[in-house]
Amino acid sequence: MSLxxxxxxxxxxxxxxxxxxxxxxxxxxxxVYVRGFLRSYAEFLxxxxxxxxxLYEKENEIKKNLDKRKDNGKKNQLxxxxxxxxxxxxxxxxxxxxxxxxxxxxxxFFYLYxxxxxxxxxxxxxxxxxxxxxxxxGNSVTVEGVTDRDARLFLNGQPILVADDGKFRENVTVQxxxxxxxxxxxxxxxxxxxxxxxxxxxxxxNNVDDQSAPLAGQADAAQNQAVANQKGLEMxxxxxxxxxxxxxxxxxxxxxxxxxLTGAVQSFQADSKIVINxxxxxxxxxxxxxxxxxxxxxxxxxxxxxxxxxxxxx
Numbered sequence: 001m002s003l004x005x006x007x008x009x010x011x012x013x014x015x016x017x018x019x020x021x022x023x024x025x026x027x028x029x030x031x032v033y034v035r036g037f038l039r040s041y042a043e044f045l046x047x048x049x050x051x052x053x054x055l056y057e058k059e060n061e062i063k064k065n066l067d068k069r070k071d072n073g074k075k076n077q078l079x080x081x082x083x084x085x086x087x088x089x090x091x092x093x094x095x096x097x098x099x100x101x102x103x104x105x106x107x108x109f110f111y112l113y114x115x116x117x118x119x120x121x122x123x124x125x126x127x128x129x130x131x132x133x134x135x136x137x138g139n140s141v142t143v144e145g146v147t148d149r150d151a152r153l154f155l156n157g158q159p160i161l162v163a164d165d166g167k168f169r170e171n172v173t174v175q176x177x178x179x180x181x182x183x184x185x186x187x188x189x190x191x192x193x194x195x196x197x198x199x200x201x202x203x204x205x206n207n208v209d210d211q212s213a214p215l216a217g218q219a220d221a222a223q224n225q226a227v228a229n230q231k232g233l234e235m236x237x238x239x240x241x242x243x244x245x246x247x248x249x250x251x252x253x254x255x256x257x258x259x260x261l262t263g264a265v266q267s268f269q270a271d272s273k274i275v276i277n278x279x280x281x282x283x284x285x286x287x288x289x290x291x292x293x294x295x296x297x298x299x300x301x302x303x304x305x306x307x308x309x310x311x312x313x314x
Contacts, residue, residue: 039053146166170258275305282298
């Protein structure tokens with residue numbers, strides 16, 4: 001998508017988005033505004049804002065150090081000219097050529113050693129949580145781990161983000177019963193490392209039995225009506241087939257961002273607006289205010305900014 005589309009969604013001027021993309025940090029305003037830009041940009045992209053902030057701080061610090069070295073270099077040139085010690089050892093063109101060739105040979109061997117080692121080995125993949133056989137009473141689980149920093153990572157075939165230090169963290173929505181989560185790391189030589197997790201979910205929505213407890217049912221009905229009056233919008237999001245990356249904003253706040261497996265369901269309530277972003281439109285099904293809307297689209301591609309309000313008609 002273009003930076004113009006990103007600007008309209010994040011309300012960040014296009015020129016500032018260009019400066020961020022190009023690393024022209026000296027053209028940006030003070031840090032407090034830049035961090036605000038990064039938070040908005042991260043929400044729009046559906047990624048962890050801390051990753052963007054760390055990248056910005058790292059690159060900005062490097063640029064500042066380079067600028068300092070340039071200034072110190074100019075000052076040191078004046079000092080060196082006044083304090084040069086003449087050595088008896090003379091660098092002739094022949095000695096310099098021999099030294100350069102030796103340096104290139106050693107560097108070449110070191111590079112080949114590293115490349116051969118990387119080609120022969122599989123990428124590192126360590127799952128920190130959950131355990132390989134995990135049981136939960138909820139409908140979601142957070143998968144955390146570490147892999148090679150330059151590896152590509154997939155969760156049931158769905159690409160997920162790897163931080164610059166190789167760490168990853170992904171919220172996964174599961175369905176009731178047994179769920180298989182396959183995690184695969186692929187390095188630049190297409191060597192693979194895989195881990196398989198089994199998540200058993202005992203999640204069930206609580207239903208009120210009006211016949212067994214009439215008085216309690218009346219009280220709960222009154223309470224539910226009060227909640228319905230406060231929260232005018234109800235939505236249920238289901239994925240089939242999965243996995244599909246989904247993010248949901250409720251009344252302007254990001255309340256969910258993660259991967260949903262096949263058959264997984266998430267429910268949301270809002271006062272005035274619900275906005276959905278999905279990585280696969282035709283596999284994301286919505287029920288809005290108890291009415292089946294169907295898939296978010298006919299395409300297998302991503303869809304962004306699908307908005308539901310009290311005036312939405314389907």
